[in-house]
Amino acid sequence: MLMGPISMTAVNLLEPAEFxxxxxxxxxxxxxxxxxxxRRRPLKDVQHLLTELNTIIDGLSDSDKVDILRRHxxxxxxxxxxxxxxxESTAEQKSAGLDQLTExxxxxxxxxxKSYRDKFGFPFVICAxxxxxxxxxxxxxxxxxxxxxxxxxxxxxxVKKIARLRVCxxxxx
Ligand SMILES: NC(=O)N[C@H]1NC(=O)NC1=O
Numbered sequence: 001m002l003m004g005p006i007s008m009t010a011v012n013l014l015e016p017a018e019f020x021x022x023x024x025x026x027x028x029x030x031x032x033x034x035x036x037x038x039r040r041r042p043l044k045d046v047q048h049l050l051t052e053l054n055t056i057i058d059g060l061s062d063s064d065k066v067d068i069l070r071r072h073x074x075x076x077x078x079x080x081x082x083x084x085x086x087x088e089s090t091a092e093q094k095s096a097g098l099d100q101l102t103e104x105x106x107x108x109x110x111x112x113x114k115s116y117r118d119k120f121g122f123p124f125v126i127c128a129x130x131x132x133x134x135x136x137x138x139x140x141x142x143x144x145x146x147x148x149x150x151x152x153x154x155x156x157x158x159v160k161k162i163a164r165l166r167v168c169x170x171x172x173x
Contacts, residue, residue, distance in 0.1 A: 005172045011049070012042045025088055026053070026166040027159060029071040033057070046171050053167070054160055062152065069122040069155045074113045075136060076106055088166055096128040096136060105133065112140045120148050127161035 006022075014022065019038040024031035033056060040052040060068065073079045073089055076098045085093065093099060101109065116124040124140055131139065143151060 005170060007172050008043065008045055008049075011171060014038075022170060023167075025086060026163045026170070027057070027068060027071075028073075028086065028089065028162070030068055033068075046167065046173060049171065050164055050167060053163060057156060057160060057163075065152055065156050066122050068159060069125050069152070072123055072125045072159075074110070074117075074123055075126070075128060076101055076109050077113060092128040092162070092165075096131055097133045098128065098136070101133055105137065109133075109137060109140070112137070112144070116140060116144055119144065120151050122152075122155065125155040125158045125162075127158045127165070129165050130161060 011019070011022075016035070016038045019041075020031055020034040023034035023037055025034075027033045033053070036056050037049070037053055040056075043049045043052065057065075057068070073085055075093060075096070079085050080090075080093055080098070083090075098109075113124055124143065126136055126139055128136065143154060146154070
């Protein structure tokens with residue numbers, strides 16, 4: 001069991017299965033991304049790791065990108081209410097103050113999340129650690145009017161931001 005951030009030297013030495021275990025959730029519930037990343041080693045530094053990770057994500061087909069978005073839990077959704085989020089997502093949603101919403105805010109967010117999913121066929125994804133609850137509610141309203149193609153792009157951009165912060169928690173700078 002690894003405790004705390006690890007050095008890049010250690011990252012490069014991890015057995016493939018161990019690497020996938022450690023990096024298997026930098027993209028939410030997408031361990032296959034971790035496995036592909038394992039094969040891109042040796043990695044010079046954190047920046048190199050992040051560049052490779054972004055290249056892997058950019059190289060996915062549109063349908064695989066949609067699949068990645070669909071692995072993300074709704075913000076302040078049913079899974080959050082039931083305490084069934086991943087450890088990472090729990091901390092992220094908390095950092096945005098999504099565990100402190102008023103009943104009205106929670107209702108609004110859940111209703112808008114549903115409209116968004118109905119329109120685009122994938123959930124609204126935003127990097128919660130870079131946004132507070134009010135900004136998330138505003139972002140959802142603004143992004144709702146975009147095209148599906150644009151939202152796939154923005155959503156994947158947010159996945160990369162989430163992944164970057166998760167990587168920074170795992171690896172020493
Ligand atoms: N729907 C959505 O954006 N979920 C995510 N965002 C984030 O920062 N962590 C998540 O799980």
